[in-house]
Amino acid sequence: MRNRIKSNIIRCRKRPPTTRQGVAYVFALVMLMLMASMSVTMLAGTNINLSRNQHMKDSLSAQLSAESGLEFMRMTFMKLRMPENTSDSTLMSRLAAGLAEVMDETVNMGGQTVAYDGSTISLPTLSAGDVSFDCTMTALAPDSEGVPRCRLTSVGSCGLATRKVSLDMEMVGTSAGAFNYAIASKGGISVSGSAVIDGMTSSEDANILSISQEAFAIAIGGSATVGGDLFLTAEGEDSVHLQGGGLSVGGTSDINEIVGNHVHTLPEEPDFPQVDLTPFSALATNVIDSSTDLSGPGLVVNNARIAAGTNPEFKQDTVINGILYVEYPNEVTFKSKATLNAIIVTEDATGQAGTNELYFKGQVSAPGVTALPDTPEFAAVKEQDGTIILAPGFGVQFCGGVNSINGTIAADQFSFLGNSNISGEIAGTIIGLSSKDLVMSGNATILVNKKDSNDQPAGFVQYKALSVIANTYAEGN
Numbered sequence: 001m002r003n004r005i006k007s008n009i010i011r012c013r014k015r016p017p018t019t020r021q022g023v024a025y026v027f028a029l030v031m032l033m034l035m036a037s038m039s040v041t042m043l044a045g046t047n048i049n050l051s052r053n054q055h056m057k058d059s060l061s062a063q064l065s066a067e068s069g070l071e072f073m074r075m076t077f078m079k080l081r082m083p084e085n086t087s088d089s090t091l092m093s094r095l096a097a098g099l100a101e102v103m104d105e106t107v108n109m110g111g112q113t114v115a116y117d118g119s120t121i122s123l124p125t126l127s128a129g130d131v132s133f134d135c136t137m138t139a140l141a142p143d144s145e146g147v148p149r150c151r152l153t154s155v156g157s158c159g160l161a162t163r164k165v166s167l168d169m170e171m172v173g174t175s176a177g178a179f180n181y182a183i184a185s186k187g188g189i190s191v192s193g194s195a196v197i198d199g200m201t202s203s204e205d206a207n208i209l210s211i212s213q214e215a216f217a218i219a220i221g222g223s224a225t226v227g228g229d230l231f232l233t234a235e236g237e238d239s240v241h242l243q244g245g246g247l248s249v250g251g252t253s254d255i256n257e258i259v260g261n262h263v264h265t266l267p268e269e270p271d272f273p274q275v276d277l278t279p280f281s282a283l284a285t286n287v288i289d290s291s292t293d294l295s296g297p298g299l300v301v302n303n304a305r306i307a308a309g310t311n312p313e314f315k316q317d318t319v320i321n322g323i324l325y326v327e328y329p330n331e332v333t334f335k336s337k338a339t340l341n342a343i344i345v346t347e348d349a350t351g352q353a354g355t356n357e358l359y360f361k362g363q364v365s366a367p368g369v370t371a372l373p374d375t376p377e378f379a380a381v382k383e384q385d386g387t388i389i390l391a392p393g394f395g396v397q398f399c400g401g402v403n404s405i406n407g408t409i410a411a412d413q414f415s416f417l418g419n420s421n422i423s424g425e426i427a428g429t430i431i432g433l434s435s436k437d438l439v440m441s442g443n444a445t446i447l448v449n450k451k452d453s454n455d456q457p458a459g460f461v462q463y464k465a466l467s468v469i470a471n472t473y474a475e476g477n
Contacts, residue, residue: 058161062161063165066154069155072126077467083463084463091150099121100113119139149171168472170466174465176273180429181231182206182429182430184430184431188212188219189210191220194222195225197448199447203250204450208226208230211233212435215236217233220244220247221243223244230264235265239265240259242258273431273460273461274461275392276462280459284305294314301319317337322342323342325345326347328393334360335361343389346392350392358394383458384459385407385458386458387407387454390411390459391412395414404425404427406427410431415438417439427454
């Protein structure tokens, strides 16, 4: 009996450990569930963070893409030219046509086209990898002076993120890229002897450009000085020829430094201006022919036309007022002092037989049409300012001294020889219109003042373009 009771007591004492094992098991399950829950929570938080980071990355990429769209369009507008008579009513249609032409030349649009619905211009989506941008142009009301305006909007996309930026634009007059240089020639440029090309206020005013593809597009020799840099489009090693003990380019005589820092090969040709002779012929009301007496001191010529084949020589001091219109063929020579309160314009003799030359063998002063009196006789001519010589198909040679030239001069070929010296300044650009070389030699000196030059000189086709209106950048709607 005692043994049985003892045995039962022993069995009862063994149960608590079993209970403790159950509690531990339950506790372990609870902890496992808690840890699993925490893991899920942490995983969810990690996924959220990853999504947030991805969204931030996409948002930044979309913003950069939108900004890239604005920059792409700004570069495109630099190539865009619209007719001078573009108005508020024709701006958008001409802008659409111009954009289609420019983009067709520069961008592979995969068969897509620039769309215009009468109020909005839409460009095809441009993509690079996982980013893209869409650009549109919408018309705005003209400003208080009637200048046409529009708004450029660029929407950048990356993943699910989009960003929108915009700029307002206005129509402005624009000039050909060649006018940014002291000398811009379609032919070669040769500067030798002790010739000098320099800027009046800045060395950049003396930059010279040749788009010739022949050997020696630009040749600098002897003790010649070019205050600015050399720009060309030819890529051959012989495109620039530098030879001489005392030459200087860009302020240095070190050939290696010149080649490394002051010679620039452009990826594409700057545009040259198109000549427009339309306004000039009717302004020349007086005729000079073989029967005209050009002798005697103090000769004054007003609004004259030189008949073809006259080959006149102005032997005494001569004042030209208004316009001097030269028919071809002709050789016109100024042997003594010449004052040009005028613009000299020739017929377009490009490709024509015969000799067509303008010779300046004496002292020349050329204040231009701005020096004319305000009289009805010269009213129409005074509107043609900014140009002194416009001679397509003619050569122009300076052999004497030149006091100043208050404007741009353009011809098929230029020669500055001997002691020709523009000791005052040339407020404009020397434009070589043909593939013939422009030559400077001897002690010829050209000092260029771009600060006071007319950026839209008479006698050239004028264009309109778009320019950003300051402080109009905006983000979002």
